[in-house]
Every structure is written in C-alpha cells, then in structure tokens.
Amino acid sequence: MTTHTVSTRTEWLRQRVALLEREKQLTRERDxxxxxxxxxxxxxxxxxxxxxxxxxxxxxxxxxxxxxQLLVYxxxxxxxxxxxxxxxxxxxxxxxxxxxxxxxxxVTFLAISRAPLAKLDAFKRKQxxxxxxxxxxxxxxxxxxxxxxxxxxxxxxxxxYNYAPMSPxxxxxxxxxxxxxxxxxxxxxxxYSTFGRGIELANTTYQLLDLVPDGRNxxxxxxxxxxxxxxxxxxxxR
Numbered sequence: 001m002t003t004h005t006v007s008t009r010t011e012w013l014r015q016r017v018a019l020l021e022r023e024k025q026l027t028r029e030r031d032x033x034x035x036x037x038x039x040x041x042x043x044x045x046x047x048x049x050x051x052x053x054x055x056x057x058x059x060x061x062x063x064x065x066x067x068x069q070l071l072v073y074x075x076x077x078x079x080x081x082x083x084x085x086x087x088x089x090x091x092x093x094x095x096x097x098x099x100x101x102x103x104x105x106x107v108t109f110l111a112i113s114r115a116p117l118a119k120l121d122a123f124k125r126k127q128x129x130x131x132x133x134x135x136x137x138x139x140x141x142x143x144x145x146x147x148x149x150x151x152x153x154x155x156x157x158x159x160x161y162n163y164a165p166m167s168p169x170x171x172x173x174x175x176x177x178x179x180x181x182x183x184x185x186x187x188x189x190x191x192y193s194t195f196g197r198g199i200e201l202a203n204t205t206y207q208l209l210d211l212v213p214d215g216r217n218x219x220x221x222x223x224x225x226x227x228x229x230x231x232x233x234x235x236x237x238r
Contacts (some may be wrong), residue, residue: 004213013236015213016237019200021206031074035165037192038191038211040191040192042181042189042190042191042193043190044187044188044189045060045138045180045187045188045189045190045213046098047144049136049139049140049141049230050139051063051112051134051136051137051139051141051180052116052134052135052136052137053132053134053135054121054132055151055199057111058134060141060180060188061182061186061188062154063108063120063134064108064180064188065205067103067106067107067108068106068181068182068183069106069179069181069182070106070107070108070109070110070146070179070181070182071102071107071108071109071110071177071178071179071180072109072110072111072112072177072178072179072180073095073109073111073112073175073177073199074111074112074113074148074173074175074176074177074178075080075092075111075112075113075133075174075175076088076111076113076119076140076147076171076174076175077114077115077119077123078114078115078171078172078173079115079116079119080190080226081115081123083123083230084113084115084123085119085173085175086225086228086229086230087175087225087228088175088224089127089228089231090106090201090203090205090225090228091165091175091203092111092119092127092129092156092203092204093129093231094202094203094204094205094207095125095129095131095202096129096130096131096232098152098202099130099131107130109131109132110131110132110134111131111132112133112134112135112141113131113133113134113135113136113142114135114137114142114148114173115135116135116137117135120135121132121133126232127230127231127232128231128232129147132228142173143226145162145174145176145190146160146162146176146193146195147174147175147176147194147195148172148173148174149161149166149172149173149174151172154166154168154172155168158166158183160194161174161196162195162198163195164223167170173186174191174195175192175195175199176193176194176195176198176199177194177195177198177199177202178190178192178193178195180218199217199221
C-alpha cells in the first residue's frame with residue numbers, strides 16, 4: 001500500500017505547473033552554464049602523445065580524424081585488470097547511438113584507457129560496442145588529464161581528482177570527460193574536463209530514472225552503483 005501523498009488531478013496539476021517554472025529556470029541556468037563552459041580559456045597542448053589504435057599508432061591530432069573537435073571518455077581499465085570498471089561500462093553502453101550525431105556536429109568521440117589494445121578490443125567485442133576505444137599504452141595522457149594516478153604519488157596522498165585532493169584508498173584510475181579543439185593550423189587545445197558526477201550528462205539511463213517515481217533508488221545500497229551489471233551479463237540473463 002502506498003504511503004506517498006495522493007491528491008486530485010486538479011491539485012496535482014497545480015503543483016506540476018509550479019514545478020515546471022523551476023524546471024524552466026534550471027534549463028535557463030543550464031544554458032548559461034554551457035555558455036560559460038564554452039567561454040573558458042583554452043590551453044595549448046604541445047606535448048606529443050601516442051596511442052595504440054586499430055589502425056596502428058596514432059598521435060593526438062590523428063584521433064580527431066577529419067573533425068576539429070574531440071571528446072574523450074577516460075575509461076577506467078588498468079593494464080593488469082581482467083575487466084574494465086563496471087560503472088564505466090555502464091556509461092559506455094550509452095555511447096554508440098550518440099557517435100554519428102556527434103560526428104554530424106564536427107565532433108569525434110572515443111574512449112581512452114591504460115590497458116593494452118588487445119584487452120580493449122576483446123572486451124569491446126564481448127559487449128558489442130562500436131565506438132572507438134584506444135590505448136595510451138605506457139604514455140602519460142590519462143595521467144596528465146587527472147584521471148590516472150602514479151603509484152608513488154597516490155600512496156603519498158598527492159593525487160588530485162576533480163580539482164581536489166584524492167584519498168589514497170581510491171583506485172589508481174577514475175572516470176572523466178575531456179574536450180579538445182584543433183584549429184586550422186593544426187594546433188590542439190584542451191578546452192574542458194569534467195569528473196565525478198559531472199560525467200552524468202553522458203548517461204541517459206540516469207536521466208530517465210530521475211523521471212520515474214522511485215528515481216535512482218540507490219540510497220539503501222552499499223554504494224550507489226552496486227546494482228550495475230556488465231552489458232553481456234544483462235544479455236545472458238534475458
């Protein structure tokens with residue numbers, strides 16, 4: 001038996017219209033925030049990065065392909081791990097449908113991990129993913145962009161994540177999204193990065209769960225995403 005407030009349609013409509021004004025205000029504020037995000041200064045990248053891709057070794061400039069913008073998901077998959085982060089995999093289940101639409105708007109999208117390419121490709125096949133996923137190999141990319149942490153710094157409590165000190169108990173990798181721009185002369189700039197709950201905008205399931213009566217319903221769980229399964233596990237359970 002429900003314990004939630006039940007009202008007449010008239011009263012529901014009155015409260016719904018009041019909530020609509022708050023939603024519209026949030027939309028306006030979100031638009032303003034997006035404009036402020038785009039107005040941030042850029043940082044030129046002069047360091048040479050190389051990546052292992054299905055087409056062979058590639059530079060950061062190569063990852064853009066024919067487009068001038070690059071959006072990177074920093075995917076938690078350590079070289080020694082057998083499987084990647086389950087939560088990152090939950091996020092990745094949402095990527096493929098967005099990629100062709102991003103491409104239409106001059107944006108290349110891909111994921112970058114520290115694990116070797118062979119591991120990435122094997123897990124990608126198992127999940128049925130089609131987005132591009134490349135390995136930084138022994139490079140510095142994910143370290144430099146604040147999502148991977150060298151053992152010595154991490155153990156000493158010197159790691160920084162989401163622009164704040166990070167607990168040594170945390171994993172040596174963390175998730176994030178980073179955006180880059182390449183100008184007409186080929187110069188590359190870092191324009192934006194977001195971490196923690198900032199990456200939720202890439203997770204459609206969470207946005208839809210926020211619309212239903214029980215919401216995300218994670219409050220009583222041991223940790224918020226303990227309910228998440230790998231996509232192949234969900235397919236096997238059907």
